[in-house]
Amino acid sequence: MGSILLKKKPTIHFLFSSDPLNFRKVDSDYLEEYTYASKNYDCALFSLERFEEGKSFIFGDSIQGITIYRGWMLSVDEYRRLYVELLSKGIYLINTPEEYERYHHLPNWYQSFEGETFESFWSTSDKLEDIEKKVGDKQGAFIVKDYVKSRKHEWYDACYIDNIANQVNFREIVTNFVKRQGSQFVGGIVLRKYEKLNYIGFHDKSGMPIAEEYRIFVYAGEILIIGDYWNGNTDGYLSSSETAWIRSIVQKVNSNFVTIDVARKEDGSLILMEFGDGQVSGLQELGEKEFYAAFAPLLSI
Template sequence: MILIVPANPLRPRRPDEHFTAEAEAARAAGFQVAVVDHDALARGGDVHRAEASVSGSGAAVYRGVVWRTSGEQYRRAHELPGWYAALAAATSVSVWTQGSDQADLDHARVELGAGPAVLRDYTKSMKHYWNDAAFIPELGDAVAVWRVAIRSLELREDDFVGGFVLRRFERFTSAEVRTWWVNGDCVLIGPHPDTPNDCPSAEIDLEPVAPMVAGLGLPFVTVDLALRADGVWRVIELGDGQVSDLPTTVEPEGMIAALLGPPRP
């Protein structure tokens, strides 16, 4: 198994500082580590040059192109419409559009019904701009909904993916917890990268969600959860593990060992 990470832009033979700890943990566990020029790949440049340092045989996992995870699997994990149906019972009721047309958004808000909601695109919300570009106090206010949508589009710019997603608002009483899953098994539980010092509750209950995650058949994902006001753990987000941040307060050894071990048949 090979761990592939983005290269440091200033020192292209070394891993990007963001992934240094994971690279060191992988090497310590006896695995090969290679770097790629992520910027060159993103710009559609010389792929062969960008991957020049990658050698060896066997499956590879890219922290940040995908070999162990197919393109279809990546999209199913990375975009909400890909995973929503499988986890619908454990997450907020959601509807979405294809594209950013106002009429389609208006249809979606009517479909979801009255009340508060959270707006995002297929991959991400602008939760750090909560009142301007994420939270909708009342879906019945079409003007306010579109105002939030426009601000979200302005902030996302070229990173806007797929279409608008409207999610029924739920009130939570805990910080988010990030869980890591390899071949359908939870291998690590820790804080969310946005709140790295808020340790998860020891009473987190993964039993209801575990068969849902396993049923997706995805090799490497993260699932973010939070405790709802009624005491039920709810799924906030499912993401592809390759592009999910590991909190700075979590040692990478456990995740690396589980990820780079032999894939389960």
């Protein structure tokens, strides 16, 4: 299965996660999205539980053709199996399994964007000794995560390493991270160099420092919508040159639907934080109405 990059903008449908206890209802966390999407698009429901049990798993509107999944994060294996099963029903998820994995796992996209993001290196296991071998004589602050997720809301004891050369602190933070990820750990241990950002406050529950950050949804090679990660403002504080820089990143994306997170550094410049598959990326503070309205100019409805 190779990439199928959209050149024309076809009619699309949406597939939402269903309620685990009632597969004919949308998951409550996606109710607002489903409400707005269903006003203009055919929307079906996907039951992961029934899919895993080998039972019928698609409910709601009858859909065929290009479809965007909006639901809980799937492992690469789960996504691949779902993609193949849906193909047999005439449903084509917007991203192939290869595209999903490319922007879901950091090591797969890092080399193409190395100059625009934080210095990073990684292991291929959850073993402390494997990542220790790669640290070498590096010093300074780093963030620990796996191929997909960090534990940023446990900033001080399972995410932020004050000095990677301090072996006691390094081992404690990495060990905490791996242990707390448990069965959700994906791929290997990733260490990303910490750079000072333009901090705007602290998270009211976790105490994690919050920076000026933006989430960009990209659809078929075009910016769909940009939102302030923490405040939801779609007017934004990005200059024309900064938007041009973001577009230069978009031009190198090899997937139909992704998210790009960028943040402002302490010196005022922007840096690429993360990529994500657009189907399993949250809206953060973007409004559901604005998000689904943004598709209209790009689609045949």
